[in-house]
Amino acid sequence: MHDAIVSVPEPINEPVLTYAVGTAERARLKEALASLENEVVEIPCVVGGERVFTGKVREVVMPHRHKHVIARFHAATDELAERAIKASLAARREWTAMRWEARAAILLRAAELLAGPWRQRMNAATMHGQSKTAHQAEIDAACELIDFWRFNASFAQELYRQQPKSAPGIWNMTELRPLEGFVFALTPFNFTAIAGNLPTAPALMGNTVVWKPAEAQVLAAWRIYELLEEAGVPPGVINFIPGLPHGSTNLLLDHPALAGIHFTGSTEVFRMMWKRVAENLDRYKTYPRLIGETGGKDFIVAHPSADPKALATAMVRGAFEYQGQKCSAASRAYIPRSLWDTIKAELADTISSIKMGDVSDFSNFMGAVIKQGAFDKHTQAIAEARDTSGMKIIVGGGTDGREGWFVQPTLITTEDPNVRHMKDEFFGPILTCHVYPDRAWTETLELVDRTSPYALTGAVFSRDRAAIMDAMTRLRDAAGNFYINDKPTGAVVGQQPFGGARASGTDDKAGSPQNLLRFTAARTIKETFVAPTDYRYSFLDGP
Ligand code: NAD
Numbered sequence: 001m002h003d004a005i006v007s008v009p010e011p012i013n014e015p016v017l018t019y020a021v022g023t024a025e026r027a028r029l030k031e032a033l034a035s036l037e038n039e040v041v042e043i044p045c046v047v048g049g050e051r052v053f054t055g056k057v058r059e060v061v062m063p064h065r066h067k068h069v070i071a072r073f074h075a076a077t078d079e080l081a082e083r084a085i086k087a088s089l090a091a092r093r094e095w096t097a098m099r100w101e102a103r104a105a106i107l108l109r110a111a112e113l114l115a116g117p118w119r120q121r122m123n124a125a126t127m128h129g130q131s132k133t134a135h136q137a138e139i140d141a142a143c144e145l146i147d148f149w150r151f152n153a154s155f156a157q158e159l160y161r162q163q164p165k166s167a168p169g170i171w172n173m174t175e176l177r178p179l180e181g182f183v184f185a186l187t188p189f190n191f192t193a194i195a196g197n198l199p200t201a202p203a204l205m206g207n208t209v210v211w212k213p214a215e216a217q218v219l220a221a222w223r224i225y226e227l228l229e230e231a232g233v234p235p236g237v238i239n240f241i242p243g244l245p246h247g248s249t250n251l252l253l254d255h256p257a258l259a260g261i262h263f264t265g266s267t268e269v270f271r272m273m274w275k276r277v278a279e280n281l282d283r284y285k286t287y288p289r290l291i292g293e294t295g296g297k298d299f300i301v302a303h304p305s306a307d308p309k310a311l312a313t314a315m316v317r318g319a320f321e322y323q324g325q326k327c328s329a330a331s332r333a334y335i336p337r338s339l340w341d342t343i344k345a346e347l348a349d350t351i352s353s354i355k356m357g358d359v360s361d362f363s364n365f366m367g368a369v370i371k372q373g374a375f376d377k378h379t380q381a382i383a384e385a386r387d388t389s390g391m392k393i394i395v396g397g398g399t400d401g402r403e404g405w406f407v408q409p410t411l412i413t414t415e416d417p418n419v420r421h422m423k424d425e426f427f428g429p430i431l432t433c434h435v436y437p438d439r440a441w442t443e444t445l446e447l448v449d450r451t452s453p454y455a456l457t458g459a460v461f462s463r464d465r466a467a468i469m470d471a472m473t474r475l476r477d478a479a480g481n482f483y484i485n486d487k488p489t490g491a492v493v494g495q496q497p498f499g500g501a502r503a504s505g506t507d508d509k510a511g512s513p514q515n516l517l518r519f520t521a522a523r524t525i526k527e528t529f530v531a532p533t534d535y536r537y538s539f540l541d542g543p
Contacts, residue, residue, distance in 0.1 A: 088239050179519060188217070203233065258288045323366055330459070461485055
């Protein structure tokens with residue numbers, strides 16, 4: 001349809017289903033989990049729409065039952081990565097020529113497929129593949145991904161609608177062109193929604209994409225790919241190359257047609273890619289856009305006026321949901337002495353009552369951590385705390401890797417606020433607290449600000465407005481998502497656009513117009529209706 005100015009349907013956030021006992025969704029999810037347990041999904045690469053079984057097979061296991069193989073994927077090779085670049089460049093011509101409303105319609109259809117028939121298949125893959133509980137899978141793999149697709153379509157419309165003024169006799173226009181080349185999307189293990197958003201956001205803006213998902217998330221990533229195919233994403237627009245050896249990513253980074261990187265993952269990997277791109281600057285056709293959301297060392301700082309119960313709840317939920325493997329998870333806390341005496345015992349009781357285990361048993365609040373490497377890292381961090389003078393494990397500290405990679409929710413205190421546990425991202429269920437003297441509020445805010453290189457999320461708890469304002473001012477650069485009397489996790493698309501600066505990334509706010517804009521190159525067009533025919537200006541008529 002050409003002759004209409006259409007409006008994208010008003011986006012609304014997908015309601016979160018409860019999975020309470022007796023609900024239809026609970027029964028359907030249980031069914032999907034059971035069916036997944038009885039199969040081994042065979043996952044190919046897909047390049048230019050063609051499924052390629054490379055024969056370099058790797059197994060995908062359940063983190064909470066790591067002897068149980070749920071999928072086998074065919075890892076991409078160098079040759080396939082090169083084919084993926086060619087396929088994305090070949091698909092570019094038709095995809096960029098397609099009207100944006102048609103591209104948006106494909107993603108809106110994907111959202112509805114996910115909200116309906118695909119919902120439990122996607123949740124089950126995320127639960128068994130990434131060890132998320134039913135609730136954690138629902139808010140990620142279903143709701144957040146649906147929201148990304150619905151809201152991005154509307155944000156794209158908002159961007160395309162922004163047009164310059166036109167003086168009499170001329171017509172000025174701005175066109176947001178797709179980038180010239182291909183976009184390389186690299187996605188993390190911890191959010192199925194991010195895995196879905198990173199390749200599709202640039203695609204919505206007319207780009208074609210080569211997508212390397214994290215190996216530990218490949219099952220749900222494959223479900224996303226299949227769903228997008230059913231929704232109508234044409235062959236070659238998104239090319240799926242799981243398991244490409246890390247060293248081989250240089251093939252894509254070195255290509256003259258690299259037009260952008262859409263990355264979420266660790267700071268170290270993003271920095272490595274940025275350096276590679278910098279070294280390559282002379283060979284690119286256009287400056288690649290670098291969009292990266294990376295690590296965090298997210299804080300909770302409590303003022304003596306904080307509500308102790310609200311604070312304790314936020315600490316537990318913020319630090320331990322999804323085993324602390326959210327980039328936004330609280331992993332350091334600053335608690336005034338007067339409150340610590342009140343909440344310490346309650347925190348210890350609550351945390352030791354948390355049930356952990358196989359996520360298909362819905363009574364578990366926590367599952368396993370993602371892989372052996374993560375398990376080893378957490379075990380070592382806990383051992384280090386045990387051996388450091390001035391540090392104390394208040395609750396937790398146990399790990400058990402026999403059946404699955406289980407790490408107990410662990411609360412640690414440290415007298416020295418500059419230990420590694422207050423600076424480094426462990427990405428596990430470990431919360432380290434520094435108890436400060438009540439009178440040292442201002443100094444503590446300064447400490448929060450300078451301790452870690454990251455600046456992703458943070459929260460202040462207080463019932464004193466002046467203290468809240470003080471924290472907001474002094475911690476202005478310490479977090480891209482700042483929470484007042486709430487846990488620092490759980491950002492909702494369209495409500496709290498997400499991302500941080502400093503070592504946490506380029507702060508391009510996933511699921512926002514700012515993010516989509518990065519995947520466009522604006523062209524300004526001026527048309528003069530009646531062009532001048534004499535070069536002389538009227539002031540030239542006299543001396
Ligand atoms: P990761 O850096 O290990 O992997 C991310 C992606 O990079 C994957 O696709 C992986 O295949 C690829 N990759 C990994 N090492 C590579 C290498 N050497 N060369 C090329 N590619 C490589 O991250 P992860 O463990 O999957 O995810 C956890 C990290 O992501 C944490 O640091 C977390 O804070 C961060 N994260 C940030 C946000 C955010 O919005 N800021 C959101 C989610 C996760």
